[in-house]
Amino acid sequence: MSAPRYETVSFLSDYGHADEFVGVVHSVIRSIAPHVTVIDLVHDLAPFDVRGASLALSRTVQYVAPGIVLAVVDPGVGTSRRAIAAEVGDGGEGVLIGPDNGLLGPAALMCGGVTRAVELTNPAYQLVPPGPTFAGRDVFAPAAAHLARGVAITELGPEIDTHTLVPSLIPLTRAEGDALVGEVLWVDRYGNCQLNVDPGEAAPLGDVVGVRIGDEPRRSARRVHTFGELRTGQVGLLVDSYGLLAVVMPQASAAEALGLEPGTTVRLEPLG
Amino acid sequence: MSAPRYETVSFLSDYGHADEFVGVVHSVIRSIAPHVTVIDLVHDLAPFDVRGASLALSRTVQYVAPGIVLAVVDPGVGTSRRAIAAEVGDGGEGVLIGPDNGLLGPAALMCGGVTRAVELTNPAYQLVPPGPTFAGRDVFAPAAAHLARGVAITELGPEIDTHTLVPSLIPLTRAEGDALVGEVLWVDRYGNCQLNVDPGEAAPLGDVVGVRIGDEPRRSARRVHTFGELRTGQVGLLVDSYGLLAVVMPQASAAEALGLEPGTTVRLEPLG
């Protein structure tokens, strides 16, 4: 084996914190590759929500430290879905590891696309499981740890055609007359609602915009640069910290006030 | 003092994440033994639930990295319960640290039993507390950190007879005619319900098994190898990732659907 290759594994899952799943994955990596630091990106994603997790990963991936990303949201565990490792960047600069169910796609795109991928099938780099269902512990964590130690990615299993990887669908906005129809991608802890809307797309609508959600009466929202420009109870449209338009309220949950959740359709209309 | 001896402290508690308890324990260990990596196994265990925590620890311990396990679920803090450090494996390969209340027992058994134990009474290896109630910070974390630095276990306090350690009771199944009566050990985040039933014990019941919970009408459950074999709404019996039989439903919470929680009695019966 060559020298240790990666120092950091950045880890995202829907394991939550009520059980020991996250801790066991850390333990397995620590046992195989003690030189590695594991960074927890987020684990309280909604169980089985591959779409939400793929968006969280794509927001995060531009900030992760160089090395390996381990992502496990895996409703198809135990079925025929493939477990994969996918190189991104030049010369395997980074590796994404997880189930081939669309979870890794948007992050891979952010990194310039997958240059090489393998299916994780070599039992020499897996734990022998007492049962079949904990792939994070038995398949994904060992793969990450062995790669970090310098094992070649091609040792982990056969190379697969990158065109066969399950794609992810990022919802697009559409124009309806003067209006722009988008949807909520993400509701954060504070109740801010990120839309799939680029600030430039919404520019023609002006500084005060009509917001229509389902059959609710239209509300007006002010384009602002900071929360501080809004009065208590006022709805704003703000370029959020990832560069997308978000529906917000100052020190309050816009999600709760307006009944928004991931996937809700939001229609932005010119006023007056 | 000799050279640093342990590199890893694996830490489990019922401290939760709402307060700074976990962070303070990390800080104390970091201050005394900066070379140590602390792995968080799980902290959102039910408050004061020694039995549930001892089971979580016994599931986890086979995967933890070599070194020290620090476990704190301690309803008797401030009473006469002993604080202990217990060596397991040959030559003190591993050390379990925590209250002597049954929490460490099942994990110690998984490691082949306790070979030597001391009571943590030496104030030279404790913090001077402003009050008496935070043993994790003042007694257990310093003990772990000093051991990791190479302090001999016998420096931490007097050796105690390992036969006087508080035992843990793991519930056994019992046969009632053709039926097998067990109980729920653990409900995980996804609502899967681990039973105290070995797959072999249940084999004579066949491929479709009657499941009776309290006075509820009997339901039938299919023995399956993966979630993918079950249709939506169908109940399955699956060998879980720890090798025990679990009551599951595909992408749904069996616990919620069937009203199961840790300790619930489950009766498995042959059908037809």
Place this chain on the structure above:
Amino acid sequence: MSAPRYETVSFLSDYGHADEFVGVVHSVIRSIAPHVTVIDLVHDLAPFDVRGASLALSRTVQYVAPGIVLAVVDPGVGTSRRAIAAEVGDGGEGVLIGPDNGLLGPAALMCGGVTRAVELTNPAYQLVPPGPTFAGRDVFAPAAAHLARGVAITELGPEIDTHTLVPSLIPLTRAEGDALVGEVLWVDRYGNCQLNVDPGEAAPLGDVVGVRIGDEPRRSARRVHTFGELRTGQVGLLVDSYGLLAVVMPQASAAEALGLEPGTTVRLEPLG
């Protein structure tokens, strides 16, 4: 640049665990200063609760490892509130980084006061944000990481008069006749209610004390040293692990039983 200066960043926020905020801050620090260990103190503080967070930080700071404290509870992000780094102790032994909104004040006092402070304005040590609202990622984490690498604090921005830092108000008790009127500072996971009352202040009230909360009938509480001295359902006054008086119940939530939360006024009266 000089050699690495700090090895540890202790991190507290109201980011919670549902989103990737904490993970992104870790990632940014890891990317800039890979030698640093980040210790998570606590992140599930109530959103925007600067007062509660400043108290949590002041409880914790005496235990943190030497180095940098990064604290982000920042309802004024995007307004004119300053982002600061404040040296405490001799010769910049420790540095507190966060918004200048009162959050850092009590912790700074515990460390002997601020000796030098700068406003974080130098874009060379910040990330270029896609939007204006994630100061933890774009301003505070880079400042912590660059300081840890050995960048001089005065490189991060202009020095500011330490007398202009926003102060924090710690509520004082007051006497009303024989009674002592205090308030709840903190309710922990177990429902124990820390008061702003020094045990010595309450000594004249005797061993059994009347406790009055709002218009509720007076209850009696026993001064005890440990939870073990209390019977089920009994209310106790105990010197807690931080040396302050706390209203407690054995293996039960005093907060729930008595309707206490942070800020609730509690009147302690002599009985008989």
